[in-house]
Amino acid sequence: MSLLTVFQSWFSPLGHFWSYAIAYFLEAVVGLILAALSLIIMIYLFRKYMARLQRRIGPNRVGKYGLLQLIADAMKLMGKEVIFPARRDDLPYRVAPLLVIFGLFAAFFIIPYGNIPYFGSLTISHSDVTVILLFAFMAIMPIGEVLAGISSKNKYSLTGAMRAVAKDISFEVPMMLSIIAVVLMSSARTANALNLQSIITSQVIPYGILEPLGIFVFFVATVARASHTPFDLGESESELVSGFSTEYTGLRFGLFYMGLFGSIFLGSLILSVFYLGGYHGPFAGSIGWVWLMVRAFILVLIFFTVWLAMPRIRIDKFMDLGWKYLLPISFINLVISGVLTLGFGW
């Protein structure tokens, strides 16, 4: 029983095709709303957490405890004048922020969130190769960033885009290798090793404990994917003004801003799904999503702390890190997990 089938049963008089179509549509809407809501909560949380860490108070004037702050921000961004740089490449310039946000939300649809009472599973996609789909969607986001940087025809943006490309190449490989290790381990226990659902169900011991190196590599890669400090090489505010998003105004900039926080949230969700056991916990049948959210929440706080405590790494040092350290580590991790799977049969 999942959300999809519940929706489908509501519209079953319309026939097989239409009922499923409407059900998928409704589920997409639900997913979108959830994703947007989580982003708003994330940004609010970030501001409050940052303020607290810096011994400030943070937004508290707009609404009770400043809860309406983000709505005010969104309204302002909507009402802003939209400036297009004169020498832009029109199509990529317009498409870039949409790509970022599309990749983000599409990835949100794939995560298995666990069950809620009555509606059942919140999972929206029912493919058998969700791991591949997930990383395919996630790979769209950097394309948006690079397009944005190149199409604005600004030297800062261009440099930012170049850095973003270099960064993406150097962390993507170790990230994928560490995921392969997870898939390897789960393949010993389940038939659908490429399905996120079955990866979670196969985690009797969370893979994070079995693969400490893997979770480390994946953590670093997630920080790099979200591109916040220490790896915000594409944006790097004190060096390249705003990097690839320098020329963007209003809502388009808002999309980039949401993309940043969204990918932190997405990253922590994926991390908890792959390594920390996803929605496992007491009463997982009914409140599984709560456990997932708790894990993600703690991870998000860790990400924020990293963001606030670290200086920005230099681009060549980052490439060093990616190729000289993370890649060998992830290979070692792969070997270890292979030994664990075959040798001990864990």
Add this chain to the structure above:
Amino acid sequence: MDSSGWTELNIGPQHPSTHGVLRLKVKLDGEIIKDVEPVIGYLHRNAEKLCEMSYYCDNLIYFDRLDYVASMIMESGFLEAAEKVLDIEVPERAKWIRVIMSELSRIASHLVWAGAFGLDLGMLTPFFYCFIQREKILNIFTEVCGSRQQTNYMSIGGVYQDLQEETITHIWEFLKQFPEKLEEIYKLFIKNDIFFSRTKDIGYLPKDVAIDYGVTGPMLRASGVPYDVRKDEPYLTYDKVNFDVPVSQKGDVLARFVVRFEEMRQSARIVKQALEKLPDGPYFNPKGKKSLMIRVRGNGEAYSRVESSKGELGTYIVADGSVRPYRVRIRSPTFKNLSVLPVLAKDTMIADLVSISGSIDLVFGEVDR
């Protein structure tokens, strides 16, 4: 080398890492900097001309705004020269108060620098901890003289108002908690691997180049020259207090960072001793006070140097017997320190340019005057 393929990038005048209004014309080969040309003058406020146009006591407000994060030191620098020209003695208590205020000012200045340097490197949080401490110093300044930043506290022949007992206890309270908090900030930086990689062996400044370019202050000391005006030509009562001159032989950005933090510790030490030794007595010389302020006449010429938080601040005053100085010339330390930037930043990356220009401690009121 072939310069045709180089990208020209204009950094500034408005740029988050230039600490004001510096413009850097940078020639880039990819990410590697091939040539830097600093363009200054975006904050040229003709302070020297205005000093010639106003009374001696009014000159102070222009000196306040030279190095606006350490205005007390600037004032003492001007008064060192002006009191020689005007033949006005400073009572002992005023000298000690000046020492206390200068050192507090130095701490405040270095704290601003540390916070801004963190922001340059992308560290968001130390900035706030630095400013919490700075706020405490500024509260002391407000108690002492009524203004936070541009204090105009010292006056010719002494100080403007006496130090109250209450303020002294507040300074003690500040000093009691300061070293611990400073260590915390220091560790936040220094215990970080990435910070290390961003600063170590970056922007190496050899000793002879530093002297040749007239670099002074923490930058020179980080290159291994123990030159500190407070020791070499003690002014005020610096000869009566014990403190060390921090020196590092490394000459890179990290060395400058460490030297500045050590200086803050030494400054706290000086303030402690000065508070203990603070004598009773008059806090100003009646010759320079009140309605006489606009009637003091100077003659002759004097050059004074003081150790500001950025380096050696020289003030050269030529008087002609009138109530206004004939010529005031300011040797601003940052002006000289900045001139070495093209040497430091050659063949580094953009990210290094940011950390190097951050380590110079630029304050544009002083560079452009």
Add this chain to the structure above:
Amino acid sequence: MEDTEDKQKTFMGKEYTLGKDGRKIIFLTKDEFLPFMKRLKESGFSHLSLITGVDRRDYIEVVYHLHSISTNEIVVIKVKTKDSRVPSVTSLWSSADWDEREQYDMMGIIFEGHPNLKRILLPEGWIGHPLRKNYDMDTPQYVNMDEDGEDYVTFDSGDGW
């Protein structure tokens, strides 16, 4: 660094007077200026602290504050010039570069032999040298920026700020 006795009040073969701040002031003519500066540099005055131009209305006095880091001594060198031309010392001290540019900008002193003598603080094209005593403070000059980001100076208040 004193190679002669102090009581004769000479310093490196030149007579000096003591300033109000107790520093030795040496007056030089333009001919003996460069060689003497070279000797000073060789004898340890490695830090050129300050170059000042003082407009004495009928002549300009260029004042050099030289500092020796090893002996911690400051010597004041003064050169008088009527046609506001002084030999440049950039070949001896690199720090003279910006200082001389600034003095050119502010006082209009032309340093002969300076590699890059142009205005440093004020925009290129500014009329007059502000720290001269005869600088006209009543005529405001305005600055505007052309398309390439370079400044130009106008007297028309409608064109610039």
Add this chain to the structure above:
Amino acid sequence: MAQVTKTGELGIVTTKLDEAMKWGRSNSLWPLTFGLACCAIEMMAVQASHADVSRFGSEIFRASPRQADLMIVAGTVTKKMAPRVRRLYDEMPYPKYVIAMGACVIQGGPYARGYSVVLGVDRVIPVDVYVPGCPPTPEALQFGLITLQKKIRGETNR
């Protein structure tokens, strides 16, 4: 200032929308990271923990003028800098607001008698709120910010 036009025909909807827009704008003024001189340090102090301007929603200091709403001109505007200030202002998207912080920016301040200082930034760009003081204390600047918020909502009499 605002781009929303009041036709009066659509009645309550437009008015409500306008009100909501004003509310959003006034509560989310993102300043431009733009420090010129002395006042910039006090502007940083406003950002810092003791005065914490983020309470008013002005937390995010944007480095790019394209994303900023509020320009706090903090520090002396010289004649050489004035064209750049103008360009930065032009690069900001509407609706944009300007706070003139400090005596130098208002009327030239201590440098008013000099030759290279613009006597008031309102000769270069339109200014919404003037905050006197040299430099204004962080609280004075916050008061200026509140005044600006009130001005956007059309409440102030100052």
Add this chain to the structure above:
Amino acid sequence: MANVKEVEEPKKPVPVFSMIRGMGMLGKNLLRKPVTIQYPEQMPYIPERFRFRIFLTLDSCVGCTLCEQVCPNGSIKMEHLDRENPHNKRKIYPGVNFGTCTVCRNCEEICPTHAIYLSHEFQTSRTKNSFYYSPEELSKPEHEVLK
């Protein structure tokens, strides 16, 4: 040249563990209280000597013009004001352009009768560039001036 202290270069931190320790230091601050002064509701720390806006006691002004002379940038201009004041025979009082005032306190310092003084009033922002205070306005607090 005594007392030279060689600062040692700090040791290179252990890559990951020292970073975690650094983040723990941030966590320590999470437990501390915020130091923010919530300005419109709470007033900031204003010591007795804090100075901001200029005020004038009309009755004790003697019209000596010292404040006008000492003002560094000509913010103070003497102004004629018809007012009964036995000390002020010339009937001139200082008017202040607060827009250029640098809060240097020279006028307060030099005033022989303490007529001109600076007060704690700092909420002086306006939406118009008119900060001229006539002598009468100088003697009133800010909210009365605006009326």
